[in-house]
Amino acid sequence: MxxxxxxxxxxxxxxxxxxxxxxxxxxxxxxxxxxxxxxxxxxxxxxxxxxxxxxxxxxxxxxxxxxxxxxxxxxxxxxxxxxxxxxxxxxxxxxxxxxxxxxxxxxxxxxxxxxxxxxxxxxxFRGSLENCLAQHEFTPADIPRIAIQTVQALEYIHSRDYVHTDIKASNLLRGAKDEFYLADFGLVTQYKVGGKHKAEKVSHKLKDNGTLEFCSRDAHAGLPPSRRGDLEILVFNVVHWLYRSRPNAPQGPCSGLPWESFIADPSVRANVPPAVRDLVVKSKQEAMANPSSLAKAANVGAQPALESLISTVGSLDYTEEPDYDHIVALLTSLAKNLARGQRPKHVLSEVNQDTDKALPKSKRTPNTKKVTPKPETTVKKSSRARGNTTVEVCGTSHPTKTNAHQAVDRVGTAGLRRKLDLKELVSPSRRSPRVKAPVSYLDAFEPSDEEDIPIVKKTKSTRVTTKASQTSPDLLEIAKKRAMREERRKNFF
The missing domain is CATH 3.30.200.20 (Phosphorylase Kinase; domain 1)
Known part of the structure; x- marks a missing residue:
């Protein structure tokens, strides 16, 4: 406007x-x-x-x-x-x-x-903050940094006994490295004369001096511009900038401000009727009296630092010198909170938090290392007893061997590879120090698959051992008994 x-x-x-x-x-x-x-x-x-x-x-x-x-x-x-x-x-x-x-x-x-x-x-300069907001170049977390630069510029202006009275995005010019300069000093005025602050006296000539949507309550009342008025104008702008910096947010001239509905129509803004102007003033008074409602209008979630900023500025006396360092600290805190809210949470961080909460209070120390539970990792291990490969799984439990385990021990994994694609199992980069227990293959077979277990081919060492023992006394005795049973069977028939 x-x-x-x-x-x-x-x-x-x-x-x-x-x-x-x-x-x-x-x-x-x-x-x-x-x-x-x-x-x-x-x-x-x-x-x-x-x-x-x-x-x-x-x-x-x-x-x-x-x-x-x-x-x-x-x-x-x-x-x-x-x-x-x-x-x-x-x-x-x-x-x-x-x-x-x-x-x-x-x-x-x-x-x-x-x-x-x-x-x-x-x-x-390279344009203005207004251009940047319209092109969605910044996120809400960037806005407090720009506001801090504005506060520091206002502090210098106030130190020279002047106030700006017309802070807005189009008057913040962009320099190098996203540095913004507060410009357009056409409405600057001295708030001190001879080192003394101007009296808090209403003048109808000063009424509504500035841009209507960002005017301070002092300006609406007709008071001479003051330092608290500059900071109140900045607060209204910060809420407006935060709202517009959200993804796909509307880019109206007063978007996000509680009094937007009164002056959003361009035809009304061109010539604001006194009744509409009074509604805008009343809305600003209610917003500054309730910092939480004005902070919520920015639509960036609960932000205690923003509420504190609104409350701090709203409680300033007319002639009081603002605590600029405190205002910068609040904006810095707001920037950190907004940046934290924009950072996506990783599922492992949530697991770590739950793990830490599960610890007894006596063991919750700042130096306690959070351990993220790791899924069971399948490891291929070469067996020295046979020319096969046995499969083990890193785990914390110690189950006893089942019939399926014994079957695996007898036949190895050569036949299982048709049921389980063990070639795709990748060894971990390092072994877990935890105790390793054999995996249960009880559920690896269907009931009808039991006869499909292949017979293990004997290794050369097994065949040599069997051949060497065929002439042992025990085997001769067994052969003799078998021959006698066969002879009796023939005689019977």
Whole structure:
């Protein structure tokens, strides 16, 4: 929804022709390129320095000179965004990155139609967070990190006695390595005058100052912007970003916010009736009074850290300095919880947890190693007694031998391979230290298959032993008795 800065309507500068050369206050020349967009009050063009015309690494924002927003923005850039000030703050706070664009150049020029215009030169970025959300480039776990960068940028702005008042995805510009810069300072204002915080006094001129769906309750009430107002705007954005970063989530301008139903219709958003505006304000008041309901609106599951963030911001006094480190800590905790929720659970981790719970409390120590139960592994083992292969299974039980076991011992596994495809059994990489017990083959045969057990062919060593014992006294005695029985049978008949 278009933001409302004041009751006065601002003009938009007329289009500028490509190739126009503009001279800034330091007499540096900038070449205007193609139009790349239009902001709330001005037009944006790509730009390059005349010294390096092919490198279009800059953006020029142009507005009519009488417009207030770009005047405010250029004034803010020159006072707050100089490179040496940014570097000094990063060193003081121990930051490797600070999401504040640096000031490059500014100036005035007269257009071809005679209109006096103001321009501001800024670094060019790779798009905005709004583009990233619309293209589903981020997951919910990525949102807290972006919010942390925004908090750190707000802390710097607040340290310079300013507040932003218009935080939203389209005003977060994407740099390298997914770093986001808080930009568009057309509505910035000082919350301190002479080192003293402005009084908590309602002004109808300030009512609803900002973007309606993200306005703070202070802005709706007409209070001068404050630090707690900036953080409340950020909270509404975080809920909105979390909701939109879910897979296949709707990408409406206020998706996920409890007051979406009141202003989702574009025709209503273009000109919000007072009654609808009052419904939005009431919904925001109820949401901040009940942090759990606002946190649930993000639809990312129960997130205590998000509820604590909402509660912390909602409990701030009007002139109170926020605890930025605590807010960053809450967002860090939220990021960890969301990342943990997105990580798929492996079935073995659940088994380990159950195994640990099964241990007596006296044995549950931090150093207790969780052992995952392994399935029985079939091992092929070469037998020295016969030229066959016996099959054993690693297990913890010790069953007694059944008739089927004895049959296996007699015949080996040569015949079983037609019933059990033992060639597919793969030996484990290492043997289990546990006791090995023979597998039960009782269920390996059908009742009608018993006569199919093949006869084991005698080995050479067995045949030699039998042949050598045929002349033993016992065998001669047995042969003699058999001959006598045969003789009696013949005589009988």
């Amino acid at each position: 278009p933001r409302v800065a004041s009751k006065r309507a601002y003009n938009i500068a007329k289009p500028i022709s490509t190739g126009l050369e503009l001279s800034d206050q330091r007499s540096n020349v900038w070449i205007v390129g193609e139009a790349i967009g239009q902001g709330g009050f001005g037009r944006l063009y790509s730009a390059s320095s005349k010294q390096h015309p092919q490198a279009k690494n800059f953006v020029i924002k142009i507005e009519p000179q009488e417009n207030g927003p770009l005047f405010t923005e250029t004034h803010f850039y020159t006072r707050v965004c100089k490179q040496d000030l940014l570097d000094e703050w990063k060193q003081r706070r121990g930051l490797s990155f600070l999401g504040i664009p640096r000031f490059v150049a500014k100036g005035l020029f007269r257009a071809s139609d005679g209109q006096s215009c103001r321009f501001l030169v800024m670094d060019r």
